[in-house]
Amino acid sequence: MSGKYMAAAAALAFVAGCTGEGSIGLSPGDVPGIRAMNPSVGEELDANRDGVFMNASQARTRLDSFPGNGEFDLSSEDLSNGQWPVDTITYKAFRNTSDRAIYIRRALGRYALIEARERGLGTSLNGVRRVAHISAPSTAGEWWVRSAHRGDLLPRQRAQKISLPDIINATVRNSFQIAAFGDLPAIRGTAIQEARGRFVPEIFADASIERRDEFATSPASAGGATRLTTDEDDVEFGVRSRLQTGGEISLSQRFTTTDTNDTAFIPGEQTVSQTALTYVQPLLRGGGFTYTDSTRRIANMDTQIAVEEFHRQASAHLLEVERAYWNLYVARSVYAQRRHLAGHGAQIAKQIGNREGIDADPVLINRARSLASQWRADMVRAKAAMENAEFRLAALVNDKRLGPADVEVLPTSAPNGALHLLSTNDTIEAVFIHRPEIQQAILQYEAALLREGMAANESLPELDLVLEARSEGGTGGRSLGDAFDDQSGNVGTLVGLKFSVPLGFDERDARYHRRRIETVQQERQVMSAISTVLLEVDVSANEYIVACNDLVAQRRALEAAQADTNAIQARWDEGIGDAGIELLSALLTSYQNLQASEQAVATARATREISAANLARARGLLLDRWGLSMNLTRDIRGEQTYQLARSGRDG
Numbered sequence: 001m002s003g004k005y006m007a008a009a010a011a012l013a014f015v016a017g018c019t020g021e022g023s024i025g026l027s028p029g030d031v032p033g034i035r036a037m038n039p040s041v042g043e044e045l046d047a048n049r050d051g052v053f054m055n056a057s058q059a060r061t062r063l064d065s066f067p068g069n070g071e072f073d074l075s076s077e078d079l080s081n082g083q084w085p086v087d088t089i090t091y092k093a094f095r096n097t098s099d100r101a102i103y104i105r106r107a108l109g110r111y112a113l114i115e116a117r118e119r120g121l122g123t124s125l126n127g128v129r130r131v132a133h134i135s136a137p138s139t140a141g142e143w144w145v146r147s148a149h150r151g152d153l154l155p156r157q158r159a160q161k162i163s164l165p166d167i168i169n170a171t172v173r174n175s176f177q178i179a180a181f182g183d184l185p186a187i188r189g190t191a192i193q194e195a196r197g198r199f200v201p202e203i204f205a206d207a208s209i210e211r212r213d214e215f216a217t218s219p220a221s222a223g224g225a226t227r228l229t230t231d232e233d234d235v236e237f238g239v240r241s242r243l244q245t246g247g248e249i250s251l252s253q254r255f256t257t258t259d260t261n262d263t264a265f266i267p268g269e270q271t272v273s274q275t276a277l278t279y280v281q282p283l284l285r286g287g288g289f290t291y292t293d294s295t296r297r298i299a300n301m302d303t304q305i306a307v308e309e310f311h312r313q314a315s316a317h318l319l320e321v322e323r324a325y326w327n328l329y330v331a332r333s334v335y336a337q338r339r340h341l342a343g344h345g346a347q348i349a350k351q352i353g354n355r356e357g358i359d360a361d362p363v364l365i366n367r368a369r370s371l372a373s374q375w376r377a378d379m380v381r382a383k384a385a386m387e388n389a390e391f392r393l394a395a396l397v398n399d400k401r402l403g404p405a406d407v408e409v410l411p412t413s414a415p416n417g418a419l420h421l422l423s424t425n426d427t428i429e430a431v432f433i434h435r436p437e438i439q440q441a442i443l444q445y446e447a448a449l450l451r452e453g454m455a456a457n458e459s460l461p462e463l464d465l466v467l468e469a470r471s472e473g474g475t476g477g478r479s480l481g482d483a484f485d486d487q488s489g490n491v492g493t494l495v496g497l498k499f500s501v502p503l504g505f506d507e508r509d510a511r512y513h514r515r516r517i518e519t520v521q522q523e524r525q526v527m528s529a530i531s532t533v534l535l536e537v538d539v540s541a542n543e544y545i546v547a548c549n550d551l552v553a554q555r556r557a558l559e560a561a562q563a564d565t566n567a568i569q570a571r572w573d574e575g576i577g578d579a580g581i582e583l584l585s586a587l588l589t590s591y592q593n594l595q596a597s598e599q600a601v602a603t604a605r606a607t608r609e610i611s612a613a614n615l616a617r618a619r620g621l622l623l624d625r626w627g628l629s630m631n632l633t634r635d636i637r638g639e640q641t642y643q644l645a646r647s648g649r650d651g
Contacts, residue, residue: 124541128615131548136416136608137555141562144598147336148329149412153386156408160401164325164413168626170399171321172644177396179635181313182642185306186632189640191299198295201241204252208234230260246292247281255480267476273483276470280498284460291457294450301447308436308443310630310642315436315622317396322613324393326606329411331389333602335382341595342379345372348587364584371588415605431537432530434620441522441529448515448522455512461501468494533618540618544611551604554597561597565590 139145151159162170172178212230238252252275259269281287349372352365390409394402402409432438470493473486502508568590572583616622623629628644635641 124538124545127545128541131545136548136605137552139414139416139605141559142598142601144333144336144340144602145414148332148602149410149414151408151410153332153335153339154383154408157406158404159408159410161410161412162401164322164411165626167321167325167393167397168318170401171318171397172628174398175317175396176398177317178314178644179641181310181317182630182644185303185310185642186640188299188303188306192296192303195296195299198292199242199244201239203237203239205237206235210234228261230258232259233257242292244289244292245281246287246289247279249279250277252276252278253484255483257478269478270474270476271478271480271483272472272474273480273487274470274472275484275487276468279467281465281467282463283465284463285458286462288457291454294454298447298450301443301450305440305443305447307630307642308440311620311623312436312440314628314630314644315617315620318622318626319613319617321393321396323610324389324396325411325413326415326609328386328389328393328409329413329415330599330602330606331382331386332411334599335379335386337595337598337602338375338379338382341591342372342375344591345375345588348372348584352584368584368588415609431533431619434624435533435618436620437529438526438533441526445519445522445526448519452512452515452519455508455515459508459512462499464498466494466496466498470494536618537615540611540615544608544615547604547608547611551601551608554600554604558594558597558601561590561594565594 147153149161151161210230210232212228212232214228234254234256236252236254238250240248240250240252242248254274254276255271256274257269257271261268286292345368349365349368352368390402393409401407469491471487472490472492473483473488475482475486565587568583568587572587613622613625616625623644627646629646630642631645633641633643633645
């Protein structure tokens with residue numbers, strides 16, 4: 001008896017050993033490494049092209065640049081025509097879906113880069129290099145810079161100084177939006193454990209009690225009684241598990257106790273025991289490790305897509321924070337400028353009013369007072385815009401230091417030059433690695449390939465191999481142990497096949513057809529994503545170049561406007577004279593032009609900073625610019641989430 005229990009235990013251990021892990025949650029190995037793209041994808045491809053085709057030799061040379069080329073089988077037999085259609089990325093030369101996906105991830109991306117380069121996309125970074133290290137013009141003479149940093153523009157009780165790095169850190173710590181974005185990978189990651197959970201062994205048990213009381217057609221069959229009665233108690237328990245081969249294995253124990261007055265049943269009360277080890281293995285539909293593991297791999301890719309989405313959303317949010325910070329700087333500068341202008345207007349109106357009846361006529365006085373009132377109204381609007389800029393920044397950051405109504409927020413970072421933008425060896429190919437949208441598109445394409453492979457498998461006929469080994473025994477009475485002991489030597493086996501095939505085009509064929517179309521669509525999505533990203537890089541690079549040049553031009557315009565105002569002010573100080581209205585008009589116009597130039601310079605400085613941040617985002621490096629990385633951690637509830645954290649350096 002002990003030997004039978006040992007055998008049962010061994011079988012249970014075998015079932016458990018055929019399954020995956022039982023841990024819950026993500027682990028570092030669950031999600032592919034961020035930015036795991038092979039660096040060689042950014043290298044130049046020098047192979048000679050003939051139209052849109054590449055011959056087999058060139059294809060093999062190209063493939064050799066990728067790691068793990070020994071896994072691939074790119075033989076001339078598979079490419080009998082000697083031509084490799086690069087534009088459609090034929091992957092049928094590879095033995096399995098996994099190899100195809102690895103190849104596609106690299107070949108498709110490289111080809112897209114080549115095509116984009118041939119269309120002239122991604123060339124503007126060369127222009128950025130020429131202006132990136134040019135220092136911004138000095139802020140000397142920009143009196144409003146100090147006002148923007150000083151806490152005297154609003155009648156508030158307290159002032160809160162905060163630099164741009166402080167704002168970024170506060171956003172990382174407190175932003176509800178970033179926290180919400182970080183939950184998405186963890187949510188998607190539960191699908192990985194869900195896929196693993198399909199292979200976790202399960203204990204099962206079934207029990208039934210059946211009572212039958214029937215009219216005896218023959219009194220003899222019921223021992224002379226008129227009623228045939230049967231009491232049957234049945235219980236079955238065991239353990240079963242799906243296997244990564246696609247099969248299912250189970251070990252079960254069944255006991256059936258029967259008590260009847262049926263004379264054909266000897267003895268009338270007996271117990272039957274049966275132990276069975278059953279294995280069902282699909283040979284076509286649903287079989288094979290590649291098929292069963294596809295669900296986990298798709299879940300893994302979906303999780304990585306969510307990580308990339310977190311990267312995209314976090315970058316977009318931090319860009320908005322930077323934009324809001326510099327917009328607050330501009331709003332404070334403009335308010336200081338317009339308050340200054342309103343002061344000049346009030347002073348001029350007072351000066352002219354004091355000369356009423358001397359050399360200032362009513363037209364002159366009314367003109368000065370009207371414009372002074374207009375400038376004061378502009379100041380009020382500028383104040384409202386400044387307060388709105390505060391509100392927007394506080395909402396984006398969610399920092400309690402910025403929220404109270406009695407606090408005046410002071411942006412202390414000076415817009416005197418953008419952070420380092422490009423390294424000397426930075427290329428457009430690096431964008432391919434760092435932009436999350438491209439990585440998402442490639443991962444979605446790989447997932448589409450896997451789904452197509454699964455659908456192809458599911459469209460196959462059903463052909464299952466059934467294997468069973470069992471032992472049976474019985475005893476009179478209700479002793480389960482005696483019945484189990486009687487199983488010795490009563491061994492049986494079963495070998496069988498189960499087959500079915502639809503008689504026509506069924507739902508599985510339709511699903512396979514849909515998956516094939518989706519794969520083609522996703523391939524085009526990769527191309528579209530790369531082209532779109534490279535276009536964004538070009539646009540943002542050009543915007544940065546324009547911003548740098550515009551700042552220089554606006555500074556020159558400011559110096560000219562200041563000189564013009566000084567000259568007219570000197571004439572005004574000498575007296576109105578006969579040219580009162582003309583001189584007043586010229587003076588007021590010069591002050592307006594001067595304030596417009598001051599506002600243009602303040603805006604140009606902020607625009608330069610914003611365009612630098614936008615270029616970093618377009619290149620996929622905004623997080624890197626601030627020394628941030630995405631880390632899997634746990635929140636205050638102990639739930640897994642992704643958070644931004646310092647990677648050890650500041651931007």
